[in-house]
């Protein structure tokens with residue numbers, strides 16, 4: 001994480017300005033401005049790092065508008081590490097004194113505090129929905145669960161041991177997916193460890209320019225996940241952040257892991273339904289394991305598994321982006337809603353809680369009824385029924 005200005009300049013100079021990344025950049029496609037393109041941003045970063053341009057509000061606006069979706073990185077023939085560049089730029093040149101992040105820090109750092117907050121919000125949510133209009137947009141909260149440190153395998157033949165990363169948003173809003181992951185892994189013969197001291201992955205802090213906080217959270221996770229077992233993540237936003245910044249550990253998306261498992265001990269009940277898959281950028285461009293979601297879901301007999309059109313473009317959720325850049329986030333969300341309506345989607349599978357919440361909010365506002373599930377929820381549900 002501790003990139004220096006010199007490191008940043010060296011990486012930025014690897015960009016040969018070919019422009020092949022431009023058609024893949026959602027913000028460039030929307031604004032048509034070179035300064036909102038990957039090539040333009042890299043030139044700006046380099047110029048500011050070399051003191052050729054001032055580090056002013058205009059520079060900050062162009063960097064802030066970047067989604068960190070890394071579509072440009074995937075498209076780049078020269079493998080310029082754009083994700084690292086933008087993270088370093090935010091940490092070195094535009095660290096934010098963000099009031100919301102400052103307030104959220106104690107909760108992000110401490111799971112017990114976070115659980116207390118979620119319980120309070122859950123208790124008051126019906127009242128909030130009646131009295132505060134914006135609270136209607138809050139997703140239904142999960143009751144925080146007490147996680148055991150070990151969930152033993154339930155299969156006849158043991159396959160191994162893994163660690164599970166909980167993630168703060170997944171714990172608060174999507175404990176069903178974490179339970180489904182444990183169920184699937186145990187059924188396939190894996191013992192699941194949940195280190196009690198694990199914390200937030202640090203991705204939101206990094207995105208907000210708080211490199212010190214992101215590093216502190218990573219250090220906590222590095223100590224908590226000290227064993228050699230693979231660390232499995234259910235939210236690809238967390239997975240990409242951990243895989244990039246904890247290279248000493250084997251971090252894997254749950255679908256990628258499950259797709260490669262030995263399924264001979266398990267039978268899946270057929271599901272005669274079309275499952276439309278949305279690829280989160282963090283899975284597609286970060287962990288580069290989006291193809292595994294399709295392989296995994298295709299194991300379900302009779303399921304028709306198809307990609308949502310426009311999957312190469314970010315939905316606009318992008319961590320805290322939906323809150324910090326609502327206008328662009330809404331434009332990108334509308335494109336996603338159009339694709340969902342055009343395909344008459346009934347069941348949408350997505351591997352990231354951020355995308356799931358952002359798309360669900362858009363669907364609710366337009367009264368479009370679509371079930372959104374994590375792929376592992378769909379798989380576990382078919383396993384559970386098969387076991388009856």
Ligand code: SF4
Nearest residue numbers: 025066067069070072
């Ligand atoms: S990360 Fe995404 S939004 Fe940012 S420059 Fe690259 S393609 Fe554009």
Ligand code: SF4
Nearest residue numbers: 015016018019021076
């Ligand atoms: S594709 Fe790569 S080398 Fe070409 S302009 Fe984009 S970042 Fe630079």
